[in-house]
Amino acid sequence: MAHGPAHGLSRWLFTTNHKDIGTMYMWFSFAMFFLGGIFALIIRAELFEPGLQIVEPNFFNQMTTMHGLVMVFGAVMPAFVGLANWMVPMMIGAPDMALPRMNNLSFWILPFAFAMLASTLFMQGGAPNFGWTFYAPLSTTYAPPSVTFFIFAIHIMGASSIMGAINIIATILNMRAPGMTLMKMPLFVWTWLITAYLLIAVMPVLAGVVTMMLMDIHFGTSFFNAAGGGDPVLFQHVFWFFGHPEVYIMILPAFGVVSAIIPTFARKPLFGYSSMVYATASIAILSFMVWAHHMFTVGMPFIGEWVFMIATMAIAVPTGVKVFNWVTTMYKGSMTFETPMLFSIAFVILFTIGGFSGLMLAIAPADFQYHDTYFVVAHFHYVLVPGAIFSITAAVYYWLPKWCGRMYDETLGKTHFWLAFIGLNLTFFPMHFSGLAGMPRRIPDYNPLFANWNMLSSIGSFLFGAAQVLFLYIVIRAIVSGRKATDRVWEGSHGLEWTVPSPAPYHTFTTPPKVD
Amino acid sequence: MLGKSKRLLLPLYALLAVIMPAAGWASEWPLNMTEGVTSVSREIHGLHMQIFWWCVIIGVVVFGVMFYTMFVHRKSRGAKPAHFHENVTLELIWTIIPVIILVIMAVPATKTLVHIYDTDDADLDILVTGYQWKWKYDYLDDNGENVTFFSLLSTPPSQIANTEEKSEHYLLEVDEPVYIPVGKKVRFLVTAADVIHSWWVPALGVKRDAIPGYIHEAWTKVEVPGVYRGQCTELCGKDHGFMPVVVHAVEQAEYDAWLEGKREKARAIAEAVKQTLTFQQLYEQGEAVYGKNCASCHQADGKGVAGVFPAIAGSKIATGPVREHINRVVNGGVGMPPFGEQLSPVDIAAVVTFQRNAFGNNMGDQIQPIDVVNFKQGQ
Numbered sequence: 019m020a021h022g023p024a025h026g027l028s029r030w031l032f033t034t035n036h037k038d039i040g041t042m043y044m045w046f047s048f049a050m051f052f053l054g055g056i057f058a059l060i061i062r063a064e065l066f067e068p069g070l071q072i073v074e075p076n077f078f079n080q081m082t083t084m085h086g087l088v089m090v091f092g093a094v095m096p097a098f099v100g101l102a103n104w105m106v107p108m109m110i111g112a113p114d115m116a117l118p119r120m121n122n123l124s125f126w127i128l129p130f131a132f133a134m135l136a137s138t139l140f141m142q143g144g145a146p147n148f149g150w151t152f153y154a155p156l157s158t159t160y161a162p163p164s165v166t167f168f169i170f171a172i173h174i175m176g177a178s179s180i181m182g183a184i185n186i187i188a189t190i191l192n193m194r195a196p197g198m199t200l201m202k203m204p205l206f207v208w209t210w211l212i213t214a215y216l217l218i219a220v221m222p223v224l225a226g227v228v229t230m231m232l233m234d235i236h237f238g239t240s241f242f243n244a245a246g247g248g249d250p251v252l253f254q255h256v257f258w259f260f261g262h263p264e265v266y267i268m269i270l271p272a273f274g275v276v277s278a279i280i281p282t283f284a285r286k287p288l289f290g291y292s293s294m295v296y297a298t299a300s301i302a303i304l305s306f307m308v309w310a311h312h313m314f315t316v317g318m319p320f321i322g323e324w325v326f327m328i329a330t331m332a333i334a335v336p337t338g339v340k341v342f343n344w345v346t347t348m349y350k351g352s353m354t355f356e357t358p359m360l361f362s363i364a365f366v367i368l369f370t371i372g373g374f375s376g377l378m379l380a381i382a383p384a385d386f387q388y389h390d391t392y393f394v395v396a397h398f399h400y401v402l403v404p405g406a407i408f409s410i411t412a413a414v415y416y417w418l419p420k421w422c423g424r425m426y427d428e429t430l431g432k433t434h435f436w437l438a439f440i441g442l443n444l445t446f447f448p449m450h451f452s453g454l455a456g457m458p459r460r461i462p463d464y465n466p467l468f469a470n471w472n473m474l475s476s477i478g479s480f481l482f483g484a485a486q487v488l489f490l491y492i493v494i495r496a497i498v499s500g501r502k503a504t505d506r507v508w509e510g511s512h513g514l515e516w517t518v519p520s521p522a523p524y525h526t527f528t529t530p531p532k533v534d
Numbered sequence: 535m536l537g538k539s540k541r542l543l544l545p546l547y548a549l550l551a552v553i554m555p556a557a558g559w560a561s562e563w564p565l566n567m568t569e570g571v572t573s574v575s576r577e578i579h580g581l582h583m584q585i586f587w588w589c590v591i592i593g594v595v596v597f598g599v600m601f602y603t604m605f606v607h608r609k610s611r612g613a614k615p616a617h618f619h620e621n622v623t624l625e626l627i628w629t630i631i632p633v634i635i636l637v638i639m640a641v642p643a644t645k646t647l648v649h650i651y652d653t654d655d656a657d658l659d660i661l662v663t664g665y666q667w668k669w670k671y672d673y674l675d676d677n678g679e680n681v682t683f684f685s686l687l688s689t690p691p692s693q694i695a696n697t698e699e700k701s702e703h704y705l706l707e708v709d710e711p712v713y714i715p716v717g718k719k720v721r722f723l724v725t726a727a728d729v730i731h732s733w734w735v736p737a738l739g740v741k742r743d744a745i746p747g748y749i750h751e752a753w754t755k756v757e758v759p760g761v762y763r764g765q766c767t768e769l770c771g772k773d774h775g776f777m778p779v780v781v782h783a784v785e786q787a788e789y790d791a792w793l794e795g796k797r798e799k800a801r802a803i804a805e806a807v808k809q810t811l812t813f814q815q816l817y818e819q820g821e822a823v824y825g826k827n828c829a830s831c832h833q834a835d836g837k838g839v840a841g842v843f844p845a846i847a848g849s850k851i852a853t854g855p856v857r858e859h860i861n862r863v864v865n866g867g868v869g870m871p872p873f874g875e876q877l878s879p880v881d882i883a884a885v886v887t888f889q890r891n892a893f894g895n896n897m898g899d900q901i902q903p904i905d906v907v908n909f910k911q912g913q
Contacts, residue, residue, distance in 0.1 A: 068700060068704065069693070069694060069695070069696040069700065070694055070695060070696070071696065074839075075772045075773060075774075075775065075776075076772045076839075076842065079769070079771075079772065079774070142841040143841050143842055144841075144842065147771075147772075148769065148771075149769045153729075153730055153768070153769070155728070155729055155730075155746065156729040156730065156769065156770065156771060159729075160666075160728065160729050160771060160869065162842075244745075244746040244747025244748075245746070245747075248747075249747065250730055250745050250746060250747065250748075251745060251748070284607075284615065285609070285615040286615045286616060286617065286619075287617065287619050288619065289618075289619050289620065289621075290619065290620050290625060291619070291620075292620075293620075293625055315732060315741050315742060315743050316743045316745065316750075317724075317742065317743060317745070317748060317750035317751075320647065320648070320651045323647060323651075324644060324647060327640075327643065327647070328640060331636045331639070331640060332636070334632055334636060335629060335632050335633060335636070338628060338629075338632045339625070339628065339629060341596060342596070342628045345596060345599055345600050345603070346624070348600065348603045348604065348607065349599065349603045349607065350603070350607055350613075350615070350616040350618070351603070351607050351613070351615050351616070352607065352608070352609045352613045352614055352615040353603075353604060353607055353608045353609060353613070354608070354609045354610070355604075355608075363600075363604070366600070367597060367600070370593070370596065370597075371593070374589035374592075374593065377585060377589065378582065378585050378586065378589065381581055381582075381585055381639065381643045382643065382647055383574075383577065383578050383581055383643055383646040383647050383650055384578055384581045384582045384585065384643075386578060386650070386739065386740070386741045387567055387575075387578055387582070387736060387739065387741065389732075389741060389767065390732060390734075390741075390767040390768060391767065451563070451564060451565050451566075452564075454564070454565070454566050454567045455564035455565075455566075455567075456568075456736045456764070456765075458734070458765050458766070458767040458775070459767075459769075460769045460774060460775075461765070461774060461775030462775050463694060463705060463775050463776070464705065464775070465703070465704050465705050465706050466562065466700055466704060467562050467564060468562075468564075469562065470562055470563055471563070471564075
């Protein structure tokens with residue numbers, strides 16, 4: 019049997035190749051991104067004007083729930099795992115992932131989990147309608163029957179994430195080329211190593227909380243049922259003990275991507291490599307100590323409120339270190355603005371704006387006014403869309419030539435960037451204003467006071483959605499008929515992945531490279 | 535002449551100019567949190583503005599350097615890359631300065647937090663209970679003569695369905711507002727009967743989650759008489775967007791008169807329970823009660839929503855034994871909330887009579903308030 023991929027469907031079903039599995043993760047994530055996007059556009063279409071026009075309130079709640087779940091667990095997380103699959107072995111000079119069969123399994127259970135989650139839309143009583151945070155008892159005693167399928171889907175996604183994380187840790191710790199010491203690893207590898215530990219720490223917590231829900235619903239326990247001696251607030255503590263590190267799971271790899279791209283196009287090394295590593299580790303550790311800032315209005319005792327406020331404010335320090343590092347890396351560089359760089363610069367600016375509103379939300383007394391309003395929606399979309407989504411987009415433009423050996427169309431790429439950039443800001447910036455004016459989140463209808471900002475948001479969201487269709491076209495066109503890429507691809511690129519041919523051969527570094 | 539970019543935007547302006555005045559809300563572009571009418575809300579507004587301006591200052595510095603470097607240090611202007619990296623002094627500075635700013639912010643934030651948590655020495659206690667999808671208010675009285683009522687959305691369904699023009703306080707209006715006296719410290723004891731809700735009035739600076747099994751405290755002291763509006767802010771199911779809060783802050787004398795009026799009304803209801811009503815009276819009152827309390831799930835035509843909310847028309851309960859029917863309305867079940875607390879015996883008798891004789895359910899029977907009282911006592 020010669021080296022190289024099998025042919026037909028069996029190549030993809032049985033593959034243990036990190037590049038094939040990375041490719042499947044990326045396409046799966048892209049598909050989920052469009053599915054979650056359709057849910058979002060249904061929400062924005064209903065909110066275009068006051069009054070109920072398009073959907074019923076119950077279906078509206080199903081859309082907000084499914085949008086959140088699909089985007090978090092289906093689009094963002096698999097995209098980063100896909101990037102890790104493709105890039106981590108090539109960046110550290112390894113021939114493949116450490117546990118290739120488990121790699122195949124951790125991908126292939128995902129489509130089943132999401133097929134099950136999506137199928138709830140067609141069940142009697144409808145899909146989960148209690149928000150992606152699924153607070154009990156709305157998600158237990160008062161939930162539609164489909165909640166059981168939701169719980170099982172979450173279990174499968176969690177198993178997939180944990181296996182992926184174990185694989186990444188095993189690969190990074192065991193399979194680095196000789197001379198590739200930890201402090202020589204590219205930042206993307208570092209951020210993923212830390213993210214993988216976060217995943218292993220918190221995904222079991224998520225599995226635990228949904229299992230407790232399952233017990234409450236089917237086996238007569240009362241973990242979260244006050245009438246049976248349980249505690250609805252316990253749910254929130256356990257959920258956010260998972261949920262806050264989860265936020266960093268979705269942003270730390272993004273930091274790694276941007277830390278690779280900005281030095282390339284500034285043609286200047288990253289300003290503070292080791293301080294970036296330490297800042298990432300600090301953020302990860304702090305992420306375990308701030309969960310209750312999502313719960314400032316649940317009536318915690320004063321001291322609890324105060325401690326969580328201070329710990330949350332402290333996160334601004336290592337996050338600031340990162341932003342200052344990126345800016346100083348650009349300073350006195352020799353910059354060009356290809357599409358990956360445009361997305362990365364937008365990442366730095368817009369993620370910082372999301373960080374600012376995060377700092378505002380950390381001030382507990384002010385949070386009494388912000389909490390559960392559109393101000394919060396604006397905040398987390400500013401960290402997730404220009405944070406996670408823009409960094410993934412930047413990564414695709416940056417490494418696509420290495421993956422398929424062909425260049426994307428630069429003019430179309432820049433067009434995509436500007437449409438997405440304008441669409442995003444038009445969608446999410448007005449939400450700061452509607453939130454401060456008093457519009458709660460997760461409502462299908464609202465007072466005309468909020469109408470103008472909502473109309474702008476809806477127009478922006480459709481622009482953003484259209485921009486992503488263009489993205490799909492650009493990627494397909496590059497794969498099919500793009501100009502041949504060089505091995506180095508970018509003038510300023512550094513790192514082992516650029517030393518192999520473009521497209522990267524099916525097997526790379528079967529003999530380890532020499533790292534000095 | 536317009537610039538190229540402005541000409542490109544013209545269709546957008548034209549579109550907005552057509553849509554927005556047509557919808558009648560052309561002038562509303564609210565930008566900021568309101569200062570509110572209590573010391574707490576003003577302190578919160580102050581903190582909000584203070585942290586906002588710190589963010590603006592940091593943003594101007596960071597983005598200023600960034601835009602400068604993007605403009606000057608670009609390859610197309612012949613910039614040659616420097617190769618410096620790592621500078622301990624610089625890294626210390628950008629760690630220490632944020633710490634100092636955070637300490638400056640933490641001090642007033644802590645003070646306000648202490649203020650918010652000081653719920654002692656209230657002049658008046660109101661128990662606020664969240665229900666799917668309405669609020670109940672109990673004015674706790676030392677002599678045991680509590681005043682209790684439910685507060686429901688009063689916006690007509692026709693406005694929500696866009697068949698009628700929307701009023702000014704669309705979705706922010708209720709049938710029974712909460713009255714509080716100005717200048718008095720009012721303590722809210724906040725809880726919930728089913729799922730988690732959250733009681734929020736922005737102008738008061740009060741937001742407290744209403745959680746089953748907990749009674750949490752919040753307080754306010756309103757300085758300016760007026761009507762203050764808010765909404766439920768915790769997703770609580772289908773009609774989460776349709777359970778507003780309306781607070782009337784009035785002078786003490788007006789408050790006393792209102793409270794006395796409420797007590798008289800309660801006595802009148804106690805009397806009415808003993809009366810026997812005609813079928814016509816029961817049916818008409820029942821129709822009104824149905825529209826307000828039942829139609830959001832079982833629908834105005836009594837046909838329900840397939841798979842979610844059962845139909846009343848031809849249902850087993852509404853065409854079965856009377857006792858079972860009263861039981862379902864009083865105690866709820868299969869996902870339906872209990873109404874025994876929120877509706878008076880008169881209302882329950884009326885709505886049961888209505889349901890048994892409307893939507894083609896021609897049972898022909900009628901239920902009197904005393905039947906409901908007897909059922910509740912006998913169970």
